[in-house]
Amino acid sequence: MTKQTRDDSMQAFMPTPIYTLPSWNPEEDQDPINWLRLMDITSHDYPYIIALLENTCRNWAPQLPSTLASYRAEWFVTDSAGEFVKSGEDSPPPETERTFVEMTRRCLKENQVVISRFPGGFCVAAPVLTRHTAELFAVLGCTIRGPETAADFAESWVVMAAQFFKTCFYKEFEAMFISDLLHVQKLAKREEYRRSILFQVIQELHDKKDVDSVLTEVFGRIAGLFPEADVELLMSQDYLSRDPRVKSLQLQEARDSICARAFMEGVPLRSGNGGGDGEDCLEIAVPLVGKQGVYGVFHLVMPPGDVEEVDLQLVSMLADTAGSAFESAKLYEQSNLLVSELRLINELTKRLNQSLRLKEVFKFATEELLSIFRAEFCCITQLDKEGEVFEVMASNVPALSKAFFSKDYGFSGLVLNTREPVILSDYKAYGKVSSKLMDETDSRSLIVAPLIVRGEGMGAIMLAHRAERFFSYENYRLLQVLSSHIGLAIANASLHAEVQRMANHDMLTGLYARHYLDDRIQSFQKRDEGGSLIIVDIDLFKQVNDTYGHQIGDKILKQVCSIILRTVRKTDIAARWGGEELAIYLPGADIHSGYQIAEAIRLQVAAECEPRVTVSCGIAEWNQESDKISVESLFYLADMALYKAKKNGRNQTQIGLSPEGER
Incomplete structure (x- = not known):
C-alpha cells in the first residue's frame, strides 16, 4: 500500500471540500466551534483520507485498554476500498491475512459487525461510520485466540474500539483542519507582507x-x-x-x-x-x-x-x-547615449567634411578617436590601389609611421576579411592574431573596425590601451558607426585627390599638365632664388606619325616621357607642354645643371627609343638678378633656345639667353 503524506493528501483533495455543512442555525451559532463539529467527510473524500487513517491508527492504538491482551488480540484497519491501513503484524501469516481480507469484504458488503470463527479463536470486524451521514469509511477488525464463550464479549469490545477509533479519527480531522486554517492564515499574512514589499519596491524603482x-x-x-x-x-x-x-x-x-x-x-x-x-x-x-x-x-x-x-x-x-x-x-x-552619439557623429562628420586634404582627414580622425574613446594609441591603415598591402596612414606610435603590411596581416587583415569589428579585453590572453601595434605599445585592450565604403573594404581603425578590459561594448558599437563616417570622409578626400591628380596630369604620358606646371613655376619664383626650364621636342614627330601611325607615335611619346622621369630629380616637375613638346622645371638649378640633364635625356632618347627618334632641347634660367621674372618670359627664352636647336639641325641642346646676356 502506498502511503501519502499529510501535505500530499491535502494538495490532492483541496479542490473538492472534504466536509459538508448543514444550513446555518442562529441558536447553534452561540458555540464558536460548533461549525467544526458539524463538518463531515463524504464518499468523494475517501480516496484522500489515507493519511488521516494512518495518523488515527498511530494515536488510537496506544490508548486501547489491555482487556483483550490475554487473548493475544491482533487489530487491523482498512479503508472503504478494503485496502489495509494498519495490521497487528508487519507481515501477517498468509492464513491470517486471508482471514482479514475475508472479514473486511463481509463487513463492507453487509455494513454491520461480522464475526468469523476458526480453530482456536475467532475474528470480529466492525464498520466505522461517518458521524452525520453514517456512511462506512473504514473497517476495524481484530483476531482473538480464546474460547467460544469470549466471542460476545470480544464483539462488544471491537464495537467500542470502532467507536473510539471514530472519535480519534474526527479529532485528527478537526486538528488537521484547524492546522490548515492557521497555515492559510499564516500564508495570507505572509502574502500581505510580500505584496507590501513588492508595492514599495515598485514605487521606489518606478522613479x-x-x-x-x-x-x-x-x-x-x-x-x-x-x-x-x-x-x-x-x-x-x-x-x-x-x-x-x-x-x-x-x-x-x-x-x-x-x-x-x-x-x-x-x-x-x-x-x-x-x-x-x-x-x-x-x-x-x-x-x-x-x-x-x-x-x-x-x-x-x-x-x-x-x-x-x-x-x-x-x-x-x-x-x-x-x-x-x-x-x-x-x-x-x-x-541618452544615442543622443550624445548622434551629436558626436554630426559634429565629427561636419569637421571631417571641412577638409578634402587626405593627410588632414587622417590626422584629425586620429586625434578625435583618441579623445572620444580615451585610448592611448591609435592606428589607421589603408589598402594600396592594388589591394595587396596595408599602409599605416596615421598613428601616434612612431614605430608604425608609414609602415607597410600584407593584406592578411594582423587585425587589419582579420576585420577586412570578416567585415566585422573586433573587441579584445586581453590581447596577451587571446594569442590568435599578432599585431605590431599591440606588441610595440605593450597594450592589452583593443577595438578594431573595418573601413568599408560602398561595400568595399579600404582599411581599418585600431584603438588600443595598456589596461585590461578598458573598452566597453558601447565603445565597440560606437567605433563601428564612426568608422563608416570616417571611411566616407577618407573616400571623399581620396576621390578629390584623384580628381585633382587627373586634372593636373596628362592622361597619355602621366606627366603633369601645362597649367599645373605654370602654377608651380609661379609659386617657385615667389620664394626661390632661381631655377631652370627645359623644353624637349621630338624631332620630325609628324613624319613618325605619318610613317608608323599615331599608335606608334603615342608609344614613342611615352618612351621619351619615361626617360625624362627616370633622369630628372624627385623635386623636378615634368609636364606635357603641348603635342610632342615636353617641359621640365628644375627648382633651384642653374643653367649648367639644366644643360647636363637635357643632354642626358637627349642621348638616352637617341639610344633607347624604338623606332629611332631624336629630340631637341631648349634651356632657360631665371634668378633674382633677371630683368623680368615671370612664367611667360622663362618659357619664351626656353622656346627661343629650342627654335635655335631646330634651326641648327636638331638633336641638340641650346641655351636661351636674355637680351642682356646676348649683349
Whole structure:
C-alpha cells in the first residue's frame, strides 16, 4: 500500500471540500466551534483520507485498554476500498491475512459487525461510520485466540474500539483542519507582507532612471529578507558598476555552476553545498530577467536555516521587478547615449567634411578617436590601389609611421576579411592574431573596425590601451558607426585627390599638365632664388606619325616621357607642354645643371627609343638678378633656345639667353 503524506493528501483533495455543512442555525451559532463539529467527510473524500487513517491508527492504538491482551488480540484497519491501513503484524501469516481480507469484504458488503470463527479463536470486524451521514469509511477488525464463550464479549469490545477509533479519527480531522486554517492564515499574512514589499519596491524603482540606483534598492530589500546572506549580482553584459557586489558572470569557466544554469535556464535554483570553510550553506541563484532577455543572476549564500519557499518566491518576484526596472533604466541611459552619439557623429562628420586634404582627414580622425574613446594609441591603415598591402596612414606610435603590411596581416587583415569589428579585453590572453601595434605599445585592450565604403573594404581603425578590459561594448558599437563616417570622409578626400591628380596630369604620358606646371613655376619664383626650364621636342614627330601611325607615335611619346622621369630629380616637375613638346622645371638649378640633364635625356632618347627618334632641347634660367621674372618670359627664352636647336639641325641642346646676356 502506498502511503501519502499529510501535505500530499491535502494538495490532492483541496479542490473538492472534504466536509459538508448543514444550513446555518442562529441558536447553534452561540458555540464558536460548533461549525467544526458539524463538518463531515463524504464518499468523494475517501480516496484522500489515507493519511488521516494512518495518523488515527498511530494515536488510537496506544490508548486501547489491555482487556483483550490475554487473548493475544491482533487489530487491523482498512479503508472503504478494503485496502489495509494498519495490521497487528508487519507481515501477517498468509492464513491470517486471508482471514482479514475475508472479514473486511463481509463487513463492507453487509455494513454491520461480522464475526468469523476458526480453530482456536475467532475474528470480529466492525464498520466505522461517518458521524452525520453514517456512511462506512473504514473497517476495524481484530483476531482473538480464546474460547467460544469470549466471542460476545470480544464483539462488544471491537464495537467500542470502532467507536473510539471514530472519535480519534474526527479529532485528527478537526486538528488537521484547524492546522490548515492557521497555515492559510499564516500564508495570507505572509502574502500581505510580500505584496507590501513588492508595492514599495515598485514605487521606489518606478522613479529611478539610474541603473546603479535600481540595483542598490534591490540589494537592500534582499538584505532585509535574508540578513545573514552574502549577496552578489553576476552580470552577463559588459556593465561596469561602482558597487563591488556587481561582478561578471563567467559562463565558460563554470558552465555547471548554479549561477550559470540559472542564467541559461532562466529560472531560480537552489542547492545545499559546502561553504568555503567546510561548513554547509544554502546557495540560491535568481536570474535578473527583463522583457528582452536575462541580464544576470543574483547569487545568495546563507546558513542552511528554515528558509520558507514564499521568501524565495518573493526574491524571484523582486528580481523580475528589478529586471524590468533595470531594462528601463538601461534603455533610458542608452537613449541618452544615442543622443550624445548622434551629436558626436554630426559634429565629427561636419569637421571631417571641412577638409578634402587626405593627410588632414587622417590626422584629425586620429586625434578625435583618441579623445572620444580615451585610448592611448591609435592606428589607421589603408589598402594600396592594388589591394595587396596595408599602409599605416596615421598613428601616434612612431614605430608604425608609414609602415607597410600584407593584406592578411594582423587585425587589419582579420576585420577586412570578416567585415566585422573586433573587441579584445586581453590581447596577451587571446594569442590568435599578432599585431605590431599591440606588441610595440605593450597594450592589452583593443577595438578594431573595418573601413568599408560602398561595400568595399579600404582599411581599418585600431584603438588600443595598456589596461585590461578598458573598452566597453558601447565603445565597440560606437567605433563601428564612426568608422563608416570616417571611411566616407577618407573616400571623399581620396576621390578629390584623384580628381585633382587627373586634372593636373596628362592622361597619355602621366606627366603633369601645362597649367599645373605654370602654377608651380609661379609659386617657385615667389620664394626661390632661381631655377631652370627645359623644353624637349621630338624631332620630325609628324613624319613618325605619318610613317608608323599615331599608335606608334603615342608609344614613342611615352618612351621619351619615361626617360625624362627616370633622369630628372624627385623635386623636378615634368609636364606635357603641348603635342610632342615636353617641359621640365628644375627648382633651384642653374643653367649648367639644366644643360647636363637635357643632354642626358637627349642621348638616352637617341639610344633607347624604338623606332629611332631624336629630340631637341631648349634651356632657360631665371634668378633674382633677371630683368623680368615671370612664367611667360622663362618659357619664351626656353622656346627661343629650342627654335635655335631646330634651326641648327636638331638633336641638340641650346641655351636661351636674355637680351642682356646676348649683349
